[in-house]
Amino acid sequence: MSFCAIKLSHGRNTFAPAEKLTGSVEWNLNKLPESAEVRLFWYTTGKGDQDVSIVEKRTLIPSMQYQGEFEFVVPEGPFSFSGKLISLVWAIELVCAGADAVARETIVVSPAGKEIQLTKVQ
Amino acid sequence: MIARENPFTATRMHSVRYKFSDGDSLRRLRLRLEASGGRGMIVGPEGSGKSTLLDELCRNFAASGKTVFSLRAQRLNSIGSLRHLLSQLRQASSVECVFIDSSERLNRIIWSYVRWRLRKCKIIAGAAHSPGRLPTLYFTTTSSSLLSSIVKELLPRGAEAPKEISALFEEHGGNVRTALRELYDYYSSADASLELPQTVR
Numbered sequence: 210m211s212f213c214a215i216k217l218s219h220g221r222n223t224f225a226p227a228e229k230l231t232g233s234v235e236w237n238l239n240k241l242p243e244s245a246e247v248r249l250f251w252y253t254t255g256k257g258d259q260d261v262s263i264v265e266k267r268t269l270i271p272s273m274q275y276q277g278e279f280e281f282v283v284p285e286g287p288f289s290f291s292g293k294l295i296s297l298v299w300a301i302e303l304v305c306a307g308a309d310a311v312a313r314e315t316i317v318v319s320p321a322g323k324e325i326q327l328t329k330v331q
Numbered sequence: 332m333i334a335r336e337n338p339f340t341a342t343r344m345h346s347v348r349y350k351f352s353d354g355d356s357l358r359r360l361r362l363r364l365e366a367s368g369g370r371g372m373i374v375g376p377e378g379s380g381k382s383t384l385l386d387e388l389c390r391n392f393a394a395s396g397k398t399v400f401s402l403r404a405q406r407l408n409s410i411g412s413l414r415h416l417l418s419q420l421r422q423a424s425s426v427e428c429v430f431i432d433s434s435e436r437l438n439r440i441i442w443s444y445v446r447w448r449l450r451k452c453k454i455i456a457g458a459a460h461s462p463g464r465l466p467t468l469y470f471t472t473t474s475s476s477l478l479s480s481i482v483k484e485l486l487p488r489g490a491e492a493p494k495e496i497s498a499l500f501e502e503h504g505g506n507v508r509t510a511l512r513e514l515y516d517y518y519s520s521a522d523a524s525l526e527l528p529q530t531v532r
Contacts, residue, residue: 255334291333292334293332293520
């Protein structure tokens with residue numbers, strides 16, 4: 210059975226801008242992937258259309274089995290936020306293309322140590 | 332409820348696959364398209380799944396190794412919009428299969444030009460509100476039970492489906508997309524509760 214996973218160091222999932230983000234990836238697949246990447250990206254979700262931006266990526270050796278570490282420097286922004294109409298969510302994704310293997314870990318990027326909540330302007 | 336927790340976000344809505352209600356299938360639709368000289372239109376009212384089905388057809392061709400180009404027609408009300416269309420047609424003319432959503436936004440003269448410009452493409456499929464521009468491949472329709480099944484699919488497991496889904500369907504004149512957007516609004520104003528009231532209005 211195929212499996213792939215991302216693990217963030219020390220179980221952390223909240224990061225300040227410019228902070229170092231480290232973790233490890235591991236997979237065991239039934240077929241050889243065409244490519245393998247770890248991506249740091251953000252996307253929006255809500256009532257309107259989605260916006261996505263891959264900020265950085267690390268190309269890994271495509272093999273059927275792999276275990277290794279990765280490191281990113283969290284960019285200055287945008288910060289993770291949520292309102293009623295839109296949320297901006299950061300994530301780390303492991304994509305083994307051609308082998309239907311994807312793993313994702315959601316993270317929070319914020320100087321305040323938590324997602325910024327948008328509130329109604331009175 | 333904040334946006335990322337709302338079960339009716341646009342992203343989640345787009346993840347719902349088209350549901351054939353009449354025993355038809357994507358495979359049969361593709362065969363019909365190929366049998367009609369590679370030209371065909373998906374026809375139906377607003378919010379009935381035309382774009383969803385056209386997108387699935389496009390992905391089906393792409394998955395079988397064909398080169399595809401997908402474009403959403405815009406009304407030509409400025410030089411900029413005309414330039415944008417011409418640029419898209421330039422790219423589209425070099426691929427095997429072109430998929431044109433909202434084709435009713437292009438008037439008949441522009442549509443004739445589009446067909447001429449893409450004449451060498453093996454496949455031209457589109458979506459429109461009314462038949463006539465290309466052979467009709469499929470009519471998309473909606474029903475209260477279709478809306479109900481989509482709502483069930485989008486709600487988290489164990490969450491109760493709205494009880495007045497048929498009223499919601501009627502209020503939106505059968506437009507499933509706007510009905511689902513109303514459910515988004517319902518949840519965005521609710522206090523993180525996934526239980527809908529008896530009436531969703």
